[in-house]
Amino acid sequence: MMNPVPMLRRLGASTINALWRLGFATRFLIATVRHTPAAFRRLPLTVREIYFAGVLSLTIILVSGLFVGMVLGLQGYDTLARFGSSEALGVLVALSLVRELGPVVAALLFASRAGSAITAEIGLMKATEQLDAMEMMAVDPIARVIAPRFWGGVLAMPLLGMLFTATGIIGGFLIGVVMIGVDSGQFWSQMQSAVDLRQDVLNGVFKSFVFGIAVTWIAVFEGFEAPPTAEGVSGATTRTVVTSALVILALDFVLTSFMFMR
Amino acid sequence: MNRTTIDLWVGIFVALGLAALVFLSLQVANLTGGTSGATYMLTARFDDLGGLKVKAPVKSAGVVVGRVADVRFDNQTFEAVVTLRVEKRYEFPSDTSAKILTSGVLGDQYVGLLPGGDIENLQDGDAIELTQGAIVLENLISKFLFNSTSGSDDKKEANGPEDEFEE
Structure with missing residues (x-):
């Protein structure tokens, strides 16, 4: 029989460690948000981060969005045609993209494309003692490095989510209407009567916004807390992607249950 | 860069x-x-709403003229009372009838207004007297089944003696 005491001790230690990290991450977020004015006073810094997080993610977001929409068009048509209601394809494509796939898949792609880059960059800055050097020069690294990256990511994410959704719907349109030949008027008019601006579109944008905060927060925190070694930076980058993915999916469930259930 | x-x-x-x-x-x-301009309210009583929901469209001749503003149950008459918010620029005669219809086979339900021929128009707060509730599929099927079985029974009864006679 195994002795339960060391196991319990390990469980306790890992719980305390997780709690400590969570508390530290929260304090880190508060410090970042408190330095928001600094990020917007030096606007070129934030714009630069929007460029790195947003513009450079455009390719992967647009291409993935188009293909996700096209696959939805094909699969949705195949299933709907069995019930003789292929005109509802627009509703299926639009609602699944606007409500779920748009925000979630865009956030997952954003975490692996931009989140990992943010973590690696900050982690490497820490490993090469650039952050310490800034502090020596009385430059707060949170104001100079963290806050612009945080806001760049938070502002870029909803835009990327909307772009993903829009290209996805266009992809569904291309397959459904242009290739298969579903009636164009039915496709759009059924979509318009089924999709509600506040209930569906704005909730989707809100979801992306929340995911943006979560992913960027995790990314900057992991980078800032990375052990200053090559191994530490690579581990932090991996953790960013894994934690972000789990947090996105868990948050998505929570947000969905609040938004769409009555 | x-x-x-x-x-x-x-x-x-x-x-x-x-x-x-x-x-x-x-x-x-x-x-x-969304209904943007000024609107007025009409009420209509239905014996069965089917799946009509608040914000469902109100159509006349296929054109959306308003939305369903409220749905409630009248415990005195055991009927459903539907409040319709109709755009002010559309006016209907006071003998207009309302029907609950379905758009397509799997579509949503909406209220259809069929204008009558009266000279006076419906005013804000007026009630539409002539209504027809939703056609519930289950009722339709049970009616059909009931009719067809009773019909075949009649047939059997009618044919019964003949069959015996032939044997």
Whole structure:
């Protein structure tokens, strides 16, 4: 029989460690948000981060969005045609993209494309003692490095989510209407009567916004807390992607249950 | 990369994102669908609503003229009372009838208004007297089954003696 005491001790230690990290991450977020004015006073810094997080993610977001929409068009048509209601394809494509796939898949792609880059960059800055050097020069690294990256990511994410959704719907349109030949008027008019601006579109944008905060927060925190070694930076980058993915999916469930259930 | 290029690309990115939002709200969600102008209220009593919901369209001759504002149950008459919010620019004769219809086979239910021939028009707060509730599929099927079985029974009864006679 195994002795339960060391196991319990390990469980306790890992719980305390997780709690400590969570508390530290929260304090880190508060410090970042408190330095928001600094990020917007030096606007070129934030714009630069929007460029790195947003513009450079455009390719992967647009291409993935188009293909996700096209696959939805094909699969949705195949299933709907069995019930003789292929005109509802627009509703299926639009609602699944606007409500779920748009925000979630865009956030997952954003975490692996931009989140990992943010973590690696900050982690490497820490490993090469650039952050310490800034502090020596009385430059707060949170104001100079963290806050612009945080806001760049938070502002870029909803835009990327909307772009993903829009290209996805266009992809569904291309397959459904242009290739298969579903009636164009039915496709759009059924979509318009089924999709509600506040209930569906704005909730989707809100979801992306929340995911943006979560992913960027995790990314900057992991980078800032990375052990200053090559191994530490690579581990932090991996953790960013894994934690972000789990947090996105868990948050998505929570947000969905609040938004769409009555 | 110098600053003006970054600014340009970020500008393009933000413009694209906003264009996507405009596309989603106008083309996908049909923002213009909300009743914008002045409206007036009509009530109608139905014996069965089927699946009619608040915000369902009110159509006349296929054109959306308003929305369902409220649905409630009258415990005195055991009927459903539906409040319709109709746009002011559309006026209907006071003997207009209301029907609950379904758009397509799997579509949503809506209220259809069929104008009558009266000279006076419906005013704010008036009630539509002539109504027809939703056709519930289960009732229709049970009616059909009942009729067909009773019909075949009759037939059997009628044929019964004949069969015996032939044997």
